[in-house]
Amino acid sequence: MTNNNGLGHTLVVPSGVEIDLRFMTSAELHTTATSIADVLAWLSEHRARNSAELERVSLFELDNWRVHPGTGNVAHDSGRFFTIEGVRVQTDYGLVPRWAQPIINQPEIGILGLLVREQDGIMQCLVQAKMEPGNIGSVQISPTVQATRSNYTRVHRGAATNYLEYFQNPRDVIADVLQSEQGARFLRKRNRNMIVEVGGNVPVVDGYRWVSLAQLYELLKLDNVVNMDLRSVLSSVSLVSEASGRRTASTGTPPKEAMPGTSSWARSIFQPERSLHTYAEVLSWLTNAKTLFDLRVDRIPLNEAEHWRMKDGAIGHEDGQFFSVIGVGVTSADREVAGWTQPMIATEHEGLIAFLVKSINDIPHFLCHSRVEAGNFDIVEISPTVQCITRNYRNLPVDKQPKYLQAVLNAPARNVLYSAYQSEEGGRFYRQQNRYMIVRVDDDFPVTPQDDYIWLSLGQLQHFIRYANHINVEARSLVACLSATYRNDLTDPVLS
């Protein structure tokens, strides 16, 4: 079943989204090893050339940023980029019915764009070695375009955004969706996540290079190499690990016929009837979650956020918990790049972001949570099994801890399919890294989850990523990281 609009490589499935089989069959994915040595050398070179030095600065001493004397809000003189304001939250979700907090208000929709091409059966992505001050390692591998509207309309009077034109009126769009970022830190922020295919010759600017999809998946195994924006965009790519999920344009044979008994990846995509729940059930579960809880978020002046204090030029919670708003001065090792100052969000302790995976009907299912966060665009987004700052919970009795935290922390090593530290958005978060984990549970783990949780198949997760504001950024990051395990069969009883 190929469609008739000239995209012969696209599998159109009834009533659903299309699956671009080339991502699944990209030749290099099916070799036994992929070299990333040259990519890492390239990254090291750019880290040496362009790393940032950061120093803490008082919020009152930032250039072009002001703490508004009446409201305490932190804003850029141009009125663009973002502001840090207050919100008061009232909800019947969770243990705390009412609180106030600082939040980042960035109403403009930016673009996170990835250019891809096919070369001799290998899918390649044009990535950038981009310095962002908050990143661990400073320079990380980033999408082709990562631009706020302030960037690309050049409010900052900087250079034009490279490759932006490929994402304006693009012809071959593979994915294009508005996605949220951290709902606990951003007020309804959304970026446009785009994957666009190019043919022909694309000039490669210094600081950019083509890497294969297989290389990106290997790089995702490493700590703090692939930045958050690229992880978010990559979550829109769906793949299976076996060549039997081949193109159908030439044969016309739906790959599902060819694939029973092959890897769990392939079964997840092509045998949706193995999913524990129908789409109608999942959509109803999500609709119910949105009506179950009240969430009222009122914007308030930041200096009216109770329990938050300005002290020594930074804003923090009086208990020292949660996060702080700090000022940072940035100096680049590259002497041609001017330094600047800006506010950032600092968290002292690392968080844990994890999916539990269970084999149900012989395909992997991921335990998903309908999570309410203050900045969510629509009350609830589908979130990982565990998403928390572990320090806040490690010493609490188990019944006060986040659900399923122990199942992740106590998992035997043989069940840990993925574990790495990844940085959150380096333009806003000061050296914030979280531990991302995918942990398999044993067969005796209960199939009936606790309230607010549901088991979704990989195909379902990937389907909902195509729809705006269904899957939160932490879960999307994990879906991208999951691809790092593509050479494994996720339902194998014991992993080599």
Next chain:
Amino acid sequence: MTNNNGLGHTLVVPSGVEIDLRFMTSAELHTTATSIADVLAWLSEHRARNSAELERVSLFELDNWRVHPGTGNVAHDSGRFFTIEGVRVQTDYGLVPRWAQPIINQPEIGILGLLVREQDGIMQCLVQAKMEPGNIGSVQISPTVQATRSNYTRVHRGAATNYLEYFQNPRDVIADVLQSEQGARFLRKRNRNMIVEVGGNVPVVDGYRWVSLAQLYELLKLDNVVNMDLRSVLSSVSLVSEASGRRTASTGTPPKEAMPGTSSWARSIFQPERSLHTYAEVLSWLTNAKTLFDLRVDRIPLNEAEHWRMKDGAIGHEDGQFFSVIGVGVTSADREVAGWTQPMIATEHEGLIAFLVKSINDIPHFLCHSRVEAGNFDIVEISPTVQCITRNYRNLPVDKQPKYLQAVLNAPARNVLYSAYQSEEGGRFYRQQNRYMIVRVDDDFPVTPQDDYIWLSLGQLQHFIRYANHINVEARSLVACLSATYRNDLTDPVLS
């Protein structure tokens, strides 16, 4: 491909939503005629018993409603139900960059629920003969449950909502989605549209009855019989007109194999590769529309809405255009029902809501518009080809008229597939009816649409209705009305 969760009648399609084949094959749909005489007799009886008499009342003389002296907002003393407030709108969409208007603020999510059952291969729906003061005809056929949260939490101290319990923790959910209502009148209002299946015996309360799906589709051909809420819920049902789209549980044969060459309805659903655009293209078109336009909506006190005036106890535009906010006193013919007063929205002139349909790749495609409305939840929803108050435009030169208006108004009778007057929500709108039309265009009609328009197949429209806030209420109404034509082949060159 049936799923394995016990719903043997559900067709699971890869990566997509399920299609419940029973709605397509409901036996009575395939007889040549369906009698609605007894349903109309039942409706007449309830109209005689329970019609409302309306009288205009000053907004200052409503019981339990107040015009707030400081803001001019109109609100209920309990703080519940809804308020009429002001908004100031700034946008680069359309011809008017900035305006203020009254808007209905009803933040609570209500339930519009339809109970269905299968009896001897016939799908039946439990409907209510419900009086709503603004309806033309007063009593119209309504869903099983139509309740604001204020209703079902009994703020009004009235009776409990019948059948509500079937929609709380339901087991067999066929559809469950948050949907918008008129974005030009409501500020981000949403209702939960639910279809729930019941087995066994359901007691039928006075004022309710079972009608078959085929009867409902016949009733949709009549003016002002099926109310807006039921039209909205019915849009979640998908069907084809030929029995060849049969259940697959027993045979395991995907119906698409069985159906080439059958009706355009069946081809639309089971041959998605005939759609002009892939889902990726449609989603990208929608994402682009949401980033193309700025829409800023600020809530303001109603008495600060420029060009709107309180006069003789009603609020209207100083040019007499658009709509008014009036007070209404309601007396029921049923002496056991107490009278009440409330504010309503009155529009003097009827509107036109129409889809143009064109056969492309031998299946019908509907010309859809990405329409920005002030009260939209997410900037843009997919809307009919034409949606306007015709009086405002009939005398304008063609280039100032809404796009495609002439193609609808000048269509030859042989191309009019559907035309009827339907009422908008009778609890808020005072006798507002719009003309709903589905008009086929000839083969020489351009396949490349104007800006902001796209041709979607029936299967695509029905798919997006399963996802919150994708298809606006006017388009959903038309999709329901379209079902009234289910015995026709929409791509027939000449209709009998």
